[in-house]
Amino acid sequence: MTDDTPNDPQDAIDSEGERRREELDDRIFDHSAGDDQEGVPFVGAGPGNPRLLTVAGKELLEEADLVVHAGSLVNSELLDEYCGHAELVNSVGKDLEELIPLMRDAYEDGDNVVRLHSGDPAIYGAALEQMDALEHEGVPTYFVPGVTSAFAASATLRTQLTLNEVSNHVAFTRPQGKTLTPEEDHISDFVEMGDVTTCIYLGTHAVRDTMDRLLEADHDPETPVAVIYHASWPDEDVIIGSIGDIADKVEDAGYRASALVVIGDAVTGAGYERSFLYGDWANRGPDSSDGNESDAQANETQAGDD
Numbered sequence: 001m002t003d004d005t006p007n008d009p010q011d012a013i014d015s016e017g018e019r020r021r022e023e024l025d026d027r028i029f030d031h032s033a034g035d036d037q038e039g040v041p042f043v044g045a046g047p048g049n050p051r052l053l054t055v056a057g058k059e060l061l062e063e064a065d066l067v068v069h070a071g072s073l074v075n076s077e078l079l080d081e082y083c084g085h086a087e088l089v090n091s092v093g094k095d096l097e098e099l100i101p102l103m104r105d106a107y108e109d110g111d112n113v114v115r116l117h118s119g120d121p122a123i124y125g126a127a128l129e130q131m132d133a134l135e136h137e138g139v140p141t142y143f144v145p146g147v148t149s150a151f152a153a154s155a156t157l158r159t160q161l162t163l164n165e166v167s168n169h170v171a172f173t174r175p176q177g178k179t180l181t182p183e184e185d186h187i188s189d190f191v192e193m194g195d196v197t198t199c200i201y202l203g204t205h206a207v208r209d210t211m212d213r214l215l216e217a218d219h220d221p222e223t224p225v226a227v228i229y230h231a232s233w234p235d236e237d238v239i240i241g242s243i244g245d246i247a248d249k250v251e252d253a254g255y256r257a258s259a260l261v262v263i264g265d266a267v268t269g270a271g272y273e274r275s276f277l278y279g280d281w282a283n284r285g286p287d288s289s290d291g292n293e294s295d296a297q298a299n300e301t302q303a304g305d306d
């Protein structure tokens, strides 16, 4: 494709989606995540600290000629450290009509092109639409996963997002707004379930609205909430509170973006019970009569079954 203008991105999305519905992509069976592959990699930069970039991501950045990055949520330290030699383009404020020809033309000129997303590209990254638009123009693409900000937040909080008898489920979600209608906002439903750790992306500006809705829905105002601003960055800040008081605290701190909101008892890491995984019976194996299954397999089976 030599024309400067790409196909209409929505046509590309529709047509690539239709193709996927009809036939699975062979690459699914030929490659695993982390493999070196042909095309433009969509790399997860991780939450911010350059040390939280994957080895695969680092190698790709070191070889890149063009890095199109996701602006302020990709730490400039990481760009300086790994992509000093590459042309850097900030994707913020650019639409698909501009980004796709930029990446396509560089790739067709033989450049190593990396699309760098914050955290993991598969979580609120809008990566697939760029990949579909590129694929539609004959440019192969693939994902290289990254550490999503919820995982950095749980590490900062020194807790697990799942904890036996406290939280068996994790919801990655966002509040109502331009993208979600009030009916599509399920934060209250997740909190209602009780044993869910709710991780809210893209909701820093809406903490008060979100908490007000939870209070209106009669959720316990004492339910723990943590807001982690810039998890893993040098200016990381952790605000701990509850549904009843977190909005005041976040407003006092002045944060309107770049934070993850975590709701649920797992925030405190208190009140859980030991798991079955390291219980006595788990180490005996699932069926002591045949003794064929290794301890490792037995543990995996039992952890999965728990």
Ligand SMILES: C[S@@+](CC[C@H](N)C(=O)[O-])C[C@H]1O[C@@H](n2cnc3c(N)ncnc32)[C@H](O)[C@@H]1O
Pocket (backbone or CB within 6 Å): 047, 048, 073, 117, 118, 119, 120, 121, 122, 123, 124, 125, 147, 148, 149, 150, 152, 200, 201, 202, 203, 204, 228, 229, 230, 231, 232, 233, 257, 258, 259, 260, 261
């Ligand atoms: C467009 S989403 C991208 C999420 C990203 N793909 C990920 O996996 O973390 C941006 C939102 O992610 C969250 N976020 C990203 N990086 C963060 C960080 N280092 N600390 C806290 N929240 C972060 C914030 O909620 C922010 O509004």
